[in-house]
Amino acid sequence: MKRARGGAIVLFLLLAVDFGIAQNTIGKADGFHVGVILDLGSPVGKVARTSVLLAVQDFYAAHRNYSTKLVLHVRDSMGSDIKAASAAIELLENYKVQAIIGPQKSSEVVFISKLGNITQVPIVSFTATSPSLTCDSMPYFVQATPDDSAQVNSIASLVQAYGWREVVAVYDDTDYGRGIVPYLADALQKIDVRVPYRSVIPSSATSETIIKKLTELMAMQTRVFIVHMSSTMTSLLFMKAKELGMMNQGFAWITTSGVANIMDTLNPRVIEAMNGVLGVRYHVSRSQELDNLSKRWNKMYLQDNPDESPSNKLSIVGLWGYDTIWALARAAEKVGVSNTTNKPLLSIKNSTCLESMTISTKGHELLKTIVQNKFKGFGGEFDLTYRQQHKAYVFQIINVVGRGWREIGFWTVKSGLSRQLKQDGFKKTGQQSMHDLNPVIWPGESTKIPMGWEIPAVGKKLRVGVRSSKIPEFIKTYKDAVKNATTVSGLTVDIFEEAVKRLPFPLSYEYLEFDTTDTRSYNDFVYHVYLQEYDIAVADITIRYNRSLYVDFTVPYTESGVGMIVPVKENVMKDVWLFLKPLSTEMWIGSIILFMYTGVVVWLLEYLNGNEHVHGPFSLKQLATTIFSIFEES
Known part of the structure; x- marks a missing residue:
């Protein structure tokens, strides 16, 4: 009996092992x-x-x-x-x-x-x-x-909406960072926006490297930056930018979808440093199914x-x-x-x-x-x-505020930028689309739209080349030995400085005198601008074909030719009898008498020649014939 029980147990164990192996095999x-x-x-x-x-x-x-x-x-x-x-x-x-x-x-x-x-x-x-x-x-x-190329048009529309003419691309030196640059440059070029500089951040950049790169950006005029970096590098970048004062009023920052998509997962200190930043992220419509998924996802996360x-x-x-x-x-x-x-x-x-x-x-x-x-x-x-995923995505424009973000608007291929997501296909472009977006809180908690660029204190000044003219009323230059500076005067200089005053931004410049001690001509002066020794030339320079091959000229403020100067009387008659003014009264009376005398002579000659139209009693028809004959004879 015991042996039977023992055999049964062994058999059960063998079956269990076989079943386990089968389970594993299946x-x-x-x-x-x-x-x-x-x-x-x-x-x-x-x-x-x-x-x-x-x-x-x-x-x-x-x-x-x-x-x-x-x-x-x-x-x-x-x-x-x-x-x-x-x-x-x-x-x-x-x-x-x-x-x-x-x-x-x-x-x-x-x-x-x-x-x-x-x-x-x-x-x-x-x-x-x-x-x-x-x-x-x-x-x-x-x-x-x-x-990443799917989002470049939405970024370009955002830049165009706020009227910025230049932007700086900031990206890390990786396949991810470099991949978007050609597409972004093409999209900006279509709306006539320049990218004067590209700041490439090494993938192994330290805090010191980031600070050095940001200092270089501060020395430039452009104040609009498009950031396309990993979340880790982006966090470090904005933390250092805040320390250097680059998150104050006058700066504008735009982040691509790589960071904007995961804004909620970033460190609160990083989000606080990013206050005022605009972001472009993919939009997903809310639904009950998505809310249920989010609850289960949050619990598991x-x-x-x-x-x-x-x-x-x-x-x-x-x-x-x-x-x-x-x-x-x-x-x-x-x-x-x-x-x-x-x-x-x-x-x-x-x-x-x-x-x-x-x-x-x-x-x-x-x-x-x-x-x-x-x-x-x-x-x-x-x-x-x-x-690859191919579809027309909807992009959501966000603005980082406080420790979160708020919605500014949307962008679609058909409708462009808009405050509300619409499918009517009516598309606004340019700065008109800005008015269809929610207000933005810019860096420094400012509501004023940044101009996009300014002359930094540590930046270079505009080099203005000048030279004396044979007509000093146009332009005259002389060197101040004490101040070691060039002083200029004249009509040409006044026009240039007045144009600078009317610019919507401050412009720092300095005059550099062109050496005219030898026989160098205006052609040489213009060619120095082409050689980039001067940024601009201000003088009484005649626009000629050979010079236009090297530089661009402004619209001329004077032109050659012959003119006539006549006195102007302010008490000129301004009524319907103005046409009588060219002749004096005596001249008009003499003309009328001469006209009447000529008419009598003509009538008499026609009468003596037997013209049947002038015989008989006097009538309007005879008067008309006489007047016509006067003009015909004359």
């Missing part, structure tokens, strides 16, 4: 392994991690009958391209992942996408936004987010990040990550799990060399299914046609 067979590479120390990485984990839970709660389950393997890149690449290799070798979500940075994509090309594993990123990523050299890379501020909110980046997981889960169900892999010819055991990697047999099919997957997601229409 789990492995049904598990669709996906790698997730994020910088978990960054605000974007934290938001994205919570979003993708919540998306997996929600998807399979809504699709309980699906047999293929996503198994996520999250890796921390720590903001390093090398660690991100190492994590990708480890995921491909040890877990044979069939897709990789991420990487987070555009620079990480460049190398990891090459691994995807070799292993035929799709690389899907909803955070890498560089416009240069979607190309033929990355056939297995999918950009599940609009690239606080569980994963207990030390974080409870004010952090679900951003558009998190929504893109959420939608990406749903798209991948649907594609995985259609494609199924890849149980077999083709090994390359060279294989090295227990090695992280590229030769030891396996090639996914369903990678191409999975990629095709992902890009054909279209649905209405929380972040908008999810459409990855041509391996």
Whole structure:
């Protein structure tokens, strides 16, 4: 009896072990392994991690009958391209992942996408936004987010609305930072806005480097800055800008969507330093479903990040990550799990060399299914046609105030800038659109729109070249040996200084005398402006064709020619008899008598010649004939 019981127990244990092995086997067979590479120390990485984990839970709660389950393997890149690449290799070798979500940075994509090309594993990123990523050299890379070029027209419209003529681009020296510059420059050029300087911040910049770069910007005239940097570098930049007084009245700052999208996740001290900044971010319409998702996301985010501020909110980046997981889960169900892999010819055991990697047999099919997957997601229409998100997005213009932000307006392709989101297609352009936006609280808590530039105290003065004229009334120069300065006078100088006074901004300048001791002509004087020894030349310079090849001339204030000066009488008759003034009274009487005498003579001659029209009693007809004959004879 005991032996029977013992055998039964052993048999039960063996069955349990077999069932456990079967369970593990089934789990492995049904598990669709996906790698997730994020910088978990960054605000974007934290938001994205919570979003993708919540998306997996929600998807399979809504699709309980699906047999293929996503198994996520999250890796921390720590903001390093090398660690991100190492994590990708480890995921491909040890877990044979069939897709990789991420990487987070555009620079990480460049190398990891090459691994995807070799292993035929799709690389899907909803955070890498560089416009240069979607190309033929990355056939297995999918950009599940609009690239940065989508927002440049909204930024250009904002610059045009406030009447700024020059801006300075501030960006970090990374693929992400450099990618937007050509598109931004083209958009600004279309509205005749110059970018006189580009401030490139090294990716490893310290506080001292940031201060040095900001000091260079303070020495320039332009006071409008467009910032396109990572959230970490942007936070450091504005903290130092506030210390240097660059967040005071007269300055204007615009941040791109990279920071504006995650404004709620930034440190409160950083947001306070950014007061007055304008931001361009993607707009998502509110709904009951989105509110419910946000509540569940906030709860999960606080569980994963207990030390974080409870004010952090679900951003558009998190929504893109959420939608990406749903798209991948649907594609995985259609494609199924890849149980077999083709090994390359060279294989090295227990090695992280590229030769030891396996090639996914369903990678191409999975990629095709992902890009054909279209649905209405929380972040908008999810459409990855041509391996990139393509749609007409709505941008929200925000203004950082206090420890938060307020809405200024919206921008769409059809309607341009507007206070309320409208779809009527009526588009206002230029400074007219500014009146259709909510008021802005600018840096320094000012409500006055910054002019856009000013002459800094440490800046260079405008170099004005002058030379004496043979006619001193036009311009006369002489050197003050005591003050070591050039003094000028004359009509030309008065016109120049009056024009400077009428400028809407202060202009600092100095006169530099052109040496005329030798026989150098006005041509040489003009050519020195072309050589940039002078910024402008003020003198009695005649506009000639050969000189216009090197410099631009203003509208001439004098012109050559012959004129006549006549006295003017103020008591001139101003009535209908003004035409009588050219002749005196005696002249008019003499003319009338002469006219009457001529008429009598003509009538007499016609009468003697037997003209039948002048015979008979006198009539108006005879008088008319006589007058006509007078003019005919004369």
